[in-house]
Amino acid sequence: MKVYGDTNSGNCLKVKWVCDHLALPYTWIAVDTLKGETRTAEFLKLNGAGQVPAIELDDGRTLAQSNAIIRYLARGSHLIPQDAFAEGKMDEWLFWEHCRLPLPDVLSG
Numbered sequence: 001m002k003v004y005g006d007t008n009s010g011n012c013l014k015v016k017w018v019c020d021h022l023a024l025p026y027t028w029i030a031v032d033t034l035k036g037e038t039r040t041a042e043f044l045k046l047n048g049a050g051q052v053p054a055i056e057l058d059d060g061r062t063l064a065q066s067n068a069i070i071r072y073l074a075r076g077s078h079l080i081p082q083d084a085f086a087e088g089k090m091d092e093w094l095f096w097e098h099c100r101l102p103l104p105d106v107l108s109g
Contacts, residue, residue, distance in 0.1 A: 001026045004046060005053040006033045011066035012053040018070045022077055026055075067094045 003019060003026045005012030019026045031037045031052050038050045047054040047064040054064045055073075063069050071094075074080050081087045 001058060002029050002056040003027070003053060004029045004031050004043070004055070006031050009033070009052060014066050015053045015055070015069050015073070018073050018079070022073065022079070024073060 001024070003012075003015055005015060005028065007013065007016075007030070016028065018024075031043065033052060037043060038047075038052055044050055046056060046062050049064060051064060053066050053069060054062055055069055056062050063072055071080070081090055
């Protein structure tokens with residue numbers, strides 16, 4: 001699996017941290033958003049929205065959006081509750097975090 005991301009992005013780091021925590025094999029592909037690397041024709045084939053993070057599975061399928069990616073990667077692991085209501089509560093926090101909570105700007109220290 002390839003993980004396309006920018007280490008200056010908290011959303012990209014979420015994906016990296018889930019991969020690391022679950023010891024999933026992956027190759028990190030650095031994408032510099034400040035240099036417009038998400039707007040190249042090659043990258044837009046991976047994610048037409050031109051955003052990181054994105055993953056490319058070994059079979060060529062791609063997935064974007066950090067919370068969709070981490071839920072996919074964590075399926076069947078201890079990170080996803082087995083109880084349906086608890087899983088819904090997890091999603092509640094994921095959606096709230098993604099829409100309401102600004103991630104720290106790692107560029108500013």
